[in-house]
Structure formats: C-alpha cells, structure tokens
Amino acid sequence: MNVYTTDKIRNVVLLGHGGAGKTSLSEAMAYLAGITSRMGKVEDGNTLSDFDKEEQKRHISISTSTIPLEWDGHKINLLDTPGFFDFVGEVEEAMSVADAAIIVVSGKAGIEVGTERAWELCEKYKLPRMVFVADMDIDDVSYRQVVQDMTDKYGKKMAPFNLPIRENEKFVGYVNVIQEKGFRWEGKEVVECEVPEYNQANLKLCRDTLIESVAETSEEFMDRYFNGDTFSEAEIRAAVRSNVCDGTIVPIEMGSSTLCQGIYTLLDDIVKYMPSPENRKMAGINTSTNEIFEADFDFSKPKTAFVFKTMIDPFIGKYSLIKVRSGVIKPDDVMYIANKETEVKIGKLYVLQGNKATEVPELHAGDLGALQKLDISTGDTLSTKANPVQYAKMDISTPYTYMRYHAQNKSDIDKIAQSLAKLAAEDQTLKVVNDAENRQTLLYGMGDMHLEVIQSKLLNVYKVAIDLTKPKVAFRETIRKNSDVEYKYKKQTGGHGQYGHVKMRFAPLGDVTKSYEFDQEVVGGAVPKNFFPAVEKGIAESVLRGPLAAYPVVGVKATLYDGSYHPVDSSEMAFKVAASNAFKKGFMDATPVLLEPIVSLKVTVPDTYTGDVMGDLNKRRGRVLGMNPSLTGKQVIEAEVPMMELFGYCTQLRSMTGGSGDFEYEFNRYEQAPSDVQAKEVEARADKVAAANSEE
Template sequence: MKDYTTGSIRNIALVAHGGTGKTNLAEAMLYNAKLIDRQGKVLDGNTVMDFDQEEVKRKISINTALASFEWNDCKINIIDTPGYFDFVGEMIEGTSVADGVIIMVSGKSGVQVGTEKAWKVAEKNNIPKIIFVNEIDEEDVDFTAVVNSLKETFGKSIAPLYIPIRDNGKVVGFYDVIHAEARKYVTGGNEPMDLPAQYESEVKENTDMLSEAVAETSDELMEKYFNGEEFTKKEILGAVRKGIDECSIVPVLFGSALKNIGIKALVDAVAEYFPAPNEIKQRTAYKPGTEEVIEVKTEDGEPLSLFVFKTLVDPYVGKLSYFKVMSGTLTPDTTLKNIRKNEDERISRIFTMCGKKQIEVKKLSAGDIGAVNKLNITKTGDTLSDSKCLVEFEKLVFPKPALSLAILPKEKGDEEKISSGLSKLRHEDPSFNFYNNTETHQLIISGMGEQHIDVIISKLKSRYGAEVTLAEPKVPYRETIKKKVTAEGKHKKQSGGHGQYGHVKIEFEPGFNEGLEFAEQIFGGSVPKNYFPAVEKGLQESIEHGVLAGYPVVNLKATLLDGSYHPVDSSEMAFKMAAHIAYKNGLEQANPVLLEPIGKLVVIVPDHYMGDIMGDVNKRRGRILGMNPIGDGLQEVTAEVPMAEMHKYAIDLRSMTHARGSFEFDFERYEEAPNMVAEKIIAESKK
C-alpha cells in the first residue's frame, strides 16, 4: 500500500444492532477492494474481522477489529465494532477515533434498539453518518417502510440516495436520486434503464426529501428551493457533502453484504462524502495535568501525538496497541512521552491491520490509524506525545458495569492465577472491573451483562488455564442493637502455676458512631487503667461478628462500669476474653436487629415503560422517590431499593425495556431489615 496524506484518509466505524451483518459488510468491502480472494461468512467462522477464538465459537463480534484498504485514491480504515450491548465498551473505543460511521440497519427488522444506541453515540460525538439498509435481496424487505421508520425515529435528516427497483420480488436495479436516473444490474456493473411507472411516486417523494435536506444546508439554497428552482448536480453534491459533515444530512443506501449488492456504491459514498481527519473536529486536547483546552491540528508538520484507543493481549504474541495519529507524522524508531505515566515509550515498528494480520509500514500521516506492539507502560486511553510539545487527549469514559458476580476457583491455590489473568484481560477490556471484597471474602467481577462476563471467564480458562465458577455475591449485612443493657463477663481459669482472671461489667447501648464507641466510668480502681485498652480491643474484635447471623455490628456504644482483677493472675488476654463474654451476654439481651444495605437507584427509560418500572421497584421492596422527564421521550426514575433485591436487575431491566433502559445503583445507607427478611438471613447463617 502506498503512503497516503491526511486529506485522502477515511476512518469509518461500522455500528449497528447485534446480528445485523456488520462483519459480513466489512468482508464484502475487503473483497471488493481485492484484499481477499474469497468472501467469508460470520456463520462459517472464516471472516477477516472476527478472528478471536471466542468470536469464531460464538459467531458474533466481541472485539473491535481494523482493516485498511485502497479505494478511488483514498485509504479507508474500517473499524468493525460489536453490536451486542454487553460489548458497548468496544463500540466506545472504536467510535472514539472514527471520522464517520456506517449505521447498518436490517431490512427485515428495521430500526432496532441497537440502531438507536448507535445513532446516539454518533450524535453525542458529532460523527457524520451514512445508513446502509442490509438484506435488500430478501423479497419481504420493504425499503420504503424502513426509510419511513428511519425518518420517524431520527427526523428529517434522513435522505435516501438510491431506491431499489424490483421485478417479481427480485432487485434488478436502482434509481439514483442525485443523478436522476434509473439503472439496471448487469454482469460486471450496471447500465441505464427506463424507470418502471409504479416507482414514479416513490421517486418523486425521495427526490423531494433530498431537495429539502439540501435546501437546509445554506440560505442561498433555501431561497432557491422556495423559489421553485431546481438544484444543479454540483449544488446537490456539495450540499450533501456539507450536510454529512455537519450531521444535518444522513444518506441512506441499500444492498446485501452476503450477496455483494450495493457494496461498491457504499464505499464510493464513503470516499466521496465522508470527511478526512483534517476536515472534522478531533478529540478534545488538554494541556497535561490541567483542564486548559489546547488546539491540535491534524497535519503532518505538527508535533507528533498519538491516542491509543484499543489494546489486544495475546498470551503468545504479546500486547498490540491500536492508535490514531492525532498530529504529526509517525515513523519507526520514535520515542514519545506517555502522558499518564510521564515516562518515555519507544515505538520500534509500526503496522496497519487487516483483521489479525499485521502489515508493516514505514510511515503513518496525521489522522491515520495503525498499530504498534510491545509497548511497556501504555494502556487503552493513553496519549503518547512529543516531549517538546506535550498534549493529552480526552480520556475514554465507559458506562458503569451493570452486573456483579462472585468468582470461585475450581482448584485451590488458583487465586493468584485468576487475579493475574483478569489483570491481563482488563488491559484489553477496561469496561469490566474486579476486586476482592475484604468483608465477604469474595473475588467480585463486574461487567456489562451475563454474556460479557461469560466471555471473560471463557478467556480466563483458554488463555491462562484458570477455571472458575460464578455465584451470587454475598450481601454485606450489618447488625446493631435497639435496647440499653448491662452485662458481665468473667474469664477465670486455673491450670497450675499462674491462672487467668479478668472480670468486667459493661453497659451496651445504641451509639451514633459507625463502629464502636468505647468509654469507661471506673471508680476506685476495680479495673486498673492499664487493662482498659485490652477491654476495648476485645470489644473491637467482638463486633466483627454479631450475635444474630455473624455480620459486623455497627452503632454500638460500650461503657466499662466495673469489674475486678487479681494481682497475679490478671492479664491483658484475660480482660480481652472477659470483654468477649460480656459482649455476647449483653447483645443477646439488647434487642439485636439485622440491618440491610439500601441503595439509590436511578433508571432512565422511555415513557411507555414507566408502569413496568414502578411495579418492578415495588416488587423489590423499593420506594419511588421521584420521576423527572428529561426529553426525547425519556423519564428518569429515582428510587431506594435494598441491595439484596438488585442482583440481576441489569438482566431484568433489559428484558422489561427491550434493552432501551439504563440504570445506576449506588449504596446509600443501612436500614433495619423487615422481620421476614431477617428471619430468612439468620436461618441461612445457621446452616
């Protein structure tokens, strides 16, 4: 591949609802660009982009994949992102460096939840869009209905550039709205044809739709539109390009990824209409360590800077970092500063990618996308910058993990292997977390959903030989008391020689501190002062386990009132034991209760799911705190819900809202658990 300057580069992300055919589309593009001799299929497990073992096994995309090819004097970098919601982190990584997105829509299913999510990501980041309606070869696909659904969902920016022409259900040609001509498919291309009469109204409707979108791009064209004057081809093409750049026009094309229909027209549109990296606003840049925004020009002559948007870790090959050249020109054997670590990182060899295949190159211009291996300290989201002109790009932000599970090793002694494997996997997937819960003594993994966690666990086994089982995380309950009592504790033991003797009288009552509040009111030296710390330490150890179900005790005040000692047999250990005994005797009589953690739940859902959400919160023993309309037909519901009722909320919410809802849940406080709940927890603790 020859060297390309910034103005000839197109960075395009493929986004869609899962299973729509993005990877098959990427395969068709590579086939038409003559990078591959045979077009593979996802279901056959032989595509260029789905090369990971898990992807081949599951027949879905899991990782963001790259491929570069030449087309009409352009270099096109395709970024194939997963469509399934559990792998949203990959879509965030891929779109972070895209200068345009192709939103793929199923001709059979039309606008789906994933279509809406992909649109929102592109809109949020002001990324130009083209929509590709797939499966047009299927007889039951109604292109007009799909376009109407797109307009209803996304507004008047939708503008079809081509209309399929059918004969007896089969697509035999198309109408080119911009050039106002019908063409039929022939071997090796297409040729002019007469427009069938039944398509005249549809052609007029779509021509009017495009004219209206064109008119919106400038005052001059709007005036011409209202005066009833026709636009020239040059005006239409210029307006479409301008409208795409400004996100006010979203062209719609059609085809079939599997049957290789409409692919050349789509790639032509990518090269013709999508902006080059220097024609669109890039990721926000800051002066390192500050919030001061600085300008970075996507030009070859500028100081060099890279943004690392994706990391792959192979246990045999090592680490591979995908990056975008944000400014300057990258050549091999370059040393840059890692801004996060403030350390130098040496780039020895640079590559472009075609799936898993690394193609070594000698230069990458500003705006281009490539890969480098064996970076020591760099991870996803890092900026590498010329040390003489430091800059840091806006970091990647991932949604909070929605589902947490406990990880249990199948083999004793595998704990270190599991933690090490998870750490390596998190290098390539920062959208999941794991941590040791010191209170419940469980290793917890948190991900976007069941499928996400399942893939991580599968990789943990296949790559690092660590087998685990998953379980519901334990809920960190607490215990406290509601009544003031006084209790004695006496530890007396004689076994020859020095004995053991400690005796205390302690008042226990509800306290206001989170843990133990210790005081003493000893008169007359019944317990010497040098034993006070031992009594307090004994109580501190005791409150780690309550008398109901063994959970930590909170909000407890203990006052040492009296006691006795022996001048020879008393010791710190004896008074610690006496405190333990007094604690157990006292708390059993102090009306102990179980406390459960309560969290604040914030759910965002479309209006028409409000009834389901409120009913579900009630079933979970929750309390609705408020409802707030936030625009775009969405409502924000705030509630308080016991943590014990939230274990699989991510799965249930996805089912209730057909994946259109999102939520966050954060711990708020502890409350006394209802009797039925407390009795069940206490009974389980006795098993």
C-alpha cells in the same frame, strides 16, 4: 499498504443492533476492496473481523475490529463494533476515534433498540452518519417502510440516496436519486437502465426532499430554488457533502452484503460525502505549560497520538491501537507519556486488518495504526518530551452487574489473577474487585453474557477455570435496645491462673458509620487503668464478626463501669477475653438486628415501560421516589432498593424493556432488614457464627 495523508483518510464506525449485518457488510467491503479473495460468513466463523474463538463460537461480535481498506485513492478505516449491549465498552472505544458512522439496519427487522442506541451515540459524539439498509435480497423486505419509520422517528433529515428495483420478487438493481438514473446488476457489471414506472413517484418525492436540503445550504441556492432553476450534479454533490458533514442530512442507502450488491456505491459515497479527520477539532492540554494544545489532526504540528484500544493475544502478543491526532509518526520515534512521565521507543508501525498486522512506513494525523509490545495502556496519550500533551480519557460505561468467582483449582489463583489483569487491560468495562470485608472476589461486567464470555475466555485461552456464583451481600449487625451484663473469666491451671471480671453496658450509638465507641466509668480502681486498652481490644475484635450472623457490627456504644481484678492472675489477655464474652452476651440481650445496604437506583427507560419497571421495583422491595425526563427523551425513575434485590436485575430489565432500559446505582445507607430476611440470613449463617465462637 500505502501511506495516506489526512485529507485522504475516512474513519468510519459500523453501528447497529446485534445481528443487523455489520460484520457481513465489513466483509463485503473488504472483498470489493481486494483484501480478501472470497467473502467469509459469520455462520462459518471465517470473517476478517470476528477472529476471536468466542466470536466464532457464538456467531456475534464481541470486540471492535479495525479493517483498513484502500478505495479510489483513499483509505477507509472501518471499525466493526459489537451490537450486543454487554459489549458497549468496545463501541465507546471505537466512537472515540471515529469521524463518521454507518448505522446498519436490517431491512427484515427494521428499526430495533440497537438502531436507536446507535443514533443516540452518534448524537452524543456529534458524528455525521449514514444509514445502510441490509438484507435487501430477502423478497419480503420493504425499504420504503424502513425509510418511513426512520423519517417518522428522526425527521426530514433522512434522505434516501437510492431506491430498490425488484423484478419477479428479486432485488436486481437500484435507482440513483441524485442522478435520476436506474442501474442493474448483471454478473459483476453494473449496467444503466430505465427507471421503472413504479419508482417514478417515490423518486420524485426523494429528489424534491434532497433538492430542498441543497437549497437550504446558501442564500444563492435558495433564490435559485425559488426561481425554478435546476442544480447541476456537481453542485448537488458538493452541497450534500457539506450537509452530511454537519449532520443536516442523513443519507439512506441499501443493498445486500451476501450478494455484494449496493456495496460499491456505499464505498464511493463514504469517500465522496464522509468527512476526513482534518475537518474535526481536537484539543488536549500541554502538561508543562497548562495551555490548550489544539491538535486538530494537523500533520504540521508536534506529533501526538491517543491509545484507544489494547489487544492482548497469547499467540501474537500485545498491540496498542492508536489514532494519530497531530504530526506524522514514524518507526523508531521516541514518544513521551505525560501521565506516567515515561518515554517509549515505538519500533515498527502496523495497521491491523482483523488480527493480521501489516507494517507501514509512517502514519499521518488522523490515521489509525498499531504499536506492538509497549508498556502503554488504553487511554494513554503519546506525545514528545518537548511538547508533552494529555488528551481527555474516553467516556466508558460503568459496569454494575457482578458475580462472585472462585478458582476451581486452588493452585490456579495466581494465574487467574494475571489472566484477568490481561483481560481487564483489553476491556475497560471489566473490573475485578477484592471484597476483603466479605471475603470474596468479585467480577464486574456490563451484563450476564459479558461475564460468561470472560469465564469462557479464561478457560479456552488462558487454560484456567473459574466458577461464578451469587455474591454475598454486605449486611451489618447492630442493636436496638440497651443491655447490662457481667462476665467473669476465671481459669486455674498450675502456677499463674487467669482472672478478668467486667461489668458493661451496651447501647445503640445512633451512628452506623462507626463500628463502636468505648467508654469507661470505673470508680475506685475496681478495674485498673492499665487493663482498659485490653477491654477495648476485646470489643474491637468482637465487632469484626458479630454474634448474630457473623457480619461486622456497627453503631454500638460499650461502657465499662465496674469489675474486679486479681493482683496475681489478672492479665491483659484475661480482660480481653472477658470483654469479648461480655460483648457477645450484651449484644444478644439488646435486641440485635441485621442492617442491609440500600442503594439509590436510577433506571432510564422509554415512557412505555415506566409502569412495568415501577411494578417490578415494588416487587423488589424498592421505594420509587420520583420520575424525571432525560435529555434523550426517556424517563429516569429514581428509587431506593435493597442491594440484595438487584441480583439479576440487568437481565430482567432488558427483557422487560426489549433491551432499551439502562440502570445505574450507588450505595446510599444501611437500613434495618425485615424480620423474614433477617431470620433467613441468621439461619444460613449459623455455621459461620459457630465457627467464630470455636475460634475463641
């Protein structure tokens, strides 16, 4: 592949709802650009970008793929992203390095939740965008309806650049709005034709809207517009490019990926109207001077690059995908990683087309490439030691859906840990948490499908099997009343016996952030001072697994006020055992209760779903605290909900809101569990309590 300078590069991300046709569009573009000799199909599992076995099995994109194309003396780096919400982390990685977006809308399905989310992402990252309406070869598709719906939703900035020509219910050509000409497909040729009569009125409307936008780009144009002057095609195109780059116009184009129709025009328009990286600002921090380093994709500045994605394949090894943010990177360059204070020699430079690596002699500022087998991670900044730079990390969504996992085969535990570490290096939204307190290992992801894919990858790629089960909830135990108990531990075996005698009071501490507080009020040396630590140790060990349901104990005050000892048989061990048994008895006498974790939940949904969501939260024993409008025009419902009721919430929320709802939560406090929940939990944990007692 040739070397391209910054002004000849276009980094374009494909966004849209799952199944809208992003991968098919990238396949058609690759075919037209001459990368492939025949177009692959998602259903056949032979597309360039869906190379992973899981993607081929499920017929969906799971990770972002890069497909660099050469077109009209330019390089277009296509980033084909997943449309399913469980893989949003992949989309966010691509957004962090894209300079423009194409939102793919299925002409058959129209605007879907994924379309709206794609638009919101473009707004968040301030990306210029185009809309491509796919599936135009289906006879009952209404392009006009999609344009109307997009205009109703996003305003007059939507500008159709072409209109379909249909004959005998077949998609045979298009009308170019800028040129006011018709074109037909005849075999592989595109032939000019008359604009059909039925297109004339719509063409005039679209053309007028476009000319209005052009007129608004300068005062001179505005004057000419009001004086009734016409604009030349070159003037219109220059003004449109300026408007597309600043987001005041969003072109709408259409075609059929399977028939490769409308794709040639789209590729041309990406080159003509989409911005190159040189138009974008980019700044980092020089870590040695603490000054701002304005990279701005300038090839003449010191070289820096950002690692936006990691790919680890058992067969082809590890690739780190980078975007060069300044300078020109060449093979054998020695780069410095400021946050790790290490240097790496980069060796060869590659560009990846799907999973196929092609060597390149250099990468200019703004270009995307790949480095192989280096000790670098997603989010790292590569710079030089003379000019150490750190760029901000990507904004990646936090995973809130989690499951407990077990190795099916105990001997695989280490291998599973290593495999999960590799998967987590690739996927920023996958988290592995060791919950030592509840003796469980948890897998966090963006949804049930995400965790299912991880489980499947472990089995098929790394040859280890795990089971995913419902996680244990971190209950706590405490007491509500006071108790006063006495326990005498006496054991006589030949020689020295064991003797420890304690009288203790137990009371609620009023502070559930502490496990216990120990105090002594012994008078007259009934229990010698040197045994006080042993008594406290007995309490400290007992609170780890409470007598009610073997959960950790919180908020208990234990006071030793009397007892007795034997000058020969008393020992620290005897007093520890006596204190431990006194605790069990005293705890159960003082009205023990289970405390359950309560989280502060925020659910972001469109207005229409607020009633359904609140009703569902009430069923989950939630307390709705209020509702506030969000910056994206949705409603944020704030509530407090027991942690145990959130299991499976991601799937339920998506089905209730058609995929448009999001949620986040954080631990708030512990609160007494209702009696029915307590009874059920105590019964379920009876064997754990018995096991804890038998260990004594």
